Amino acid sequence: MEEKFLQPQEAIIFxxxxxxxxxxxxxxxxxxxxxxxxxxxIYPAEYWKSTRDDLPSxxxxxxxxxxxxxxxxxxxxxxxxxxSKEEEFKISRARSIIxxxxxxxxxxxxxANIASPHDIRIGFWDTLNISNGILAPKFGVQLFISxxxxxxxxxxxxxxxxPSLLYGSLxxxxxxxxxxxxxxxxxxxxxxxxxxxxIVPKDINKSLHAAxxxxxxxxxxxxxxxxGPLATPSPLTTxxxxxxxxxxxxxxxxxxxxxxxxxxxxxxxxxVKGNIIITHLLRRLxxxxxxxxxxxxxxxxxxxxIFRYCGKASTKVKIANTILDYSVLxxxxxxxxxxxxxxxxxxxxxxxxxxQKLVLRLAHPKPQxxxxxxxxxxxxxxxxxxxxKSDRQADTILNxxxxxxxxxxxxxxxxxxxxxxxxxxxx
Numbered sequence: 001m002e003e004k005f006l007q008p009q010e011a012i013i014f015x016x017x018x019x020x021x022x023x024x025x026x027x028x029x030x031x032x033x034x035x036x037x038x039x040x041x042i043y044p045a046e047y048w049k050s051t052r053d054d055l056p057s058x059x060x061x062x063x064x065x066x067x068x069x070x071x072x073x074x075x076x077x078x079x080x081x082x083x084s085k086e087e088e089f090k091i092s093r094a095r096s097i098i099x100x101x102x103x104x105x106x107x108x109x110x111x112a113n114i115a116s117p118h119d120i121r122i123g124f125w126d127t128l129n130i131s132n133g134i135l136a137p138k139f140g141v142q143l144f145i146s147x148x149x150x151x152x153x154x155x156x157x158x159x160x161x162x163p164s165l166l167y168g169s170l171x172x173x174x175x176x177x178x179x180x181x182x183x184x185x186x187x188x189x190x191x192x193x194x195x196x197x198x199i200v201p202k203d204i205n206k207s208l209h210a211a212x213x214x215x216x217x218x219x220x221x222x223x224x225x226x227x228g229p230l231a232t233p234s235p236l237t238t239x240x241x242x243x244x245x246x247x248x249x250x251x252x253x254x255x256x257x258x259x260x261x262x263x264x265x266x267x268x269x270x271x272v273k274g275n276i277i278i279t280h281l282l283r284r285l286x287x288x289x290x291x292x293x294x295x296x297x298x299x300x301x302x303x304x305x306i307f308r309y310c311g312k313a314s315t316k317v318k319i320a321n322t323i324l325d326y327s328v329l330x331x332x333x334x335x336x337x338x339x340x341x342x343x344x345x346x347x348x349x350x351x352x353x354x355x356q357k358l359v360l361r362l363a364h365p366k367p368q369x370x371x372x373x374x375x376x377x378x379x380x381x382x383x384x385x386x387x388x389k390s391d392r393q394a395d396t397i398l399n400x401x402x403x404x405x406x407x408x409x410x411x412x413x414x415x416x417x418x419x420x421x422x423x424x425x426x427x
Contacts, residue, residue: 114168
């Protein structure tokens with residue numbers, strides 16, 4: 001079995017040698033052993049296009065044993081991932097080992113799984129042990145109960161079972177705690193609750209504390225399909241009179257995780273939101289190096305590698321060397337025009353005389369001060385994006401253009417009818 005990359009530099013060197021995609025991407029990187037910040041961040045749309053048009057280019061060797069995952073990305077574009085059997089085993093095993101470090105399996109031998117009828121045959125340990133089977137306690141029993149039952153019946157069965165761990169959606173577990181509260185009962189046998197969800201509202205938090213006084217609350221792993229566990233949740237204290245948003249510690253065994261601004265600047269300061277970029281240390285067949293996974297986070301403690309997940313990233317607009325955030329453009333345009341343009345504009349990318357151009361197409365009557373509005377938006381881009389400024393100074397990007405159209409003239413997806421936030425006319 002091939003070893004994992006111990007350092008991101010090893011992944012960079014390996015991918016540059018074995019993959020034509022990374023050779024092209026790193027053609028302007030001259031260091032023999034570059035650091036992460038020395039190589040460019042992948043633009044996902046271009047990467048996934050390579051997997052569709054020239055799949056061997058993103059691979060480092062032949063695919064002979066494993067699984068192919070074909071998923072639907074933005075605008076219904078196909079995203080293709082090959083995972084070797086060894087890589088899938090390592091990712092699955094990492095997931096199990098992480099939970100084993102968080103929870104003591106030998107003390108949590110009675111597990112109550114509350115799930116939909118469709119998922120009722122797959123319990124907490126089962127989700128971790130697919131492909132490796134290393135974690136389930138040697139002696140243990142699991143209760144599987146459908147969440148379609150009325151709350152009182154679910155609560156009665158769970159009480160009778162006396163679980164040490166509860167596993168299910170936050171809403172299902174909350175229903176049990178409410179039932180216990182109505183009867184002034186508690187379930188002291190529960191030592192851990194693993195819930196499916198994110199933020200725990202304060203009313204739910206207080207209810208869980210009253211119903212399960214000995215339990216610690218755990219959010220799910222910060223985990224991505226075909227990528228694996230990227231961070232582990234810290235236990236949440238129940239009973240606090242406030243909403244609880246889980247925080248995570250980076251799992252350095254699986255990936256090197258960065259948080260960066262839209263122009264690629266690495267963030268180390270706490271409380272500054274940015275895009276999550278990962279370099280995978282287990283995937284060798286189809287490497288991921290400085291790949292944006294579409295989420296936003298902020299550091300709580302950079303040195304301790306603890307961060308807070310802040311939600312999904314908005315659409316990115318890549319033009320020349322500049323990457324702009326669609327939501328930031330929305331805020332800039334709305335501020336300049338003094339009206340909310342959400343859902344009423346799209347970015348059109350064009351090439352003119354060998355140089356690239358950004359056109360902001362707005363479904364709005366053309367105002368008399370259209371020229372002044374264009375100038376203010378351009379000025380705001382210069383102040384918010386260093387790469388936009390440098391690309392404009394180098395004449396790599398032409399002057400910003402505004403295009404005013406009638407309602408209904410913005411281009412939408414032919415199947416879903418959803419607004420296309422970016423229309424690329426460069427090819």
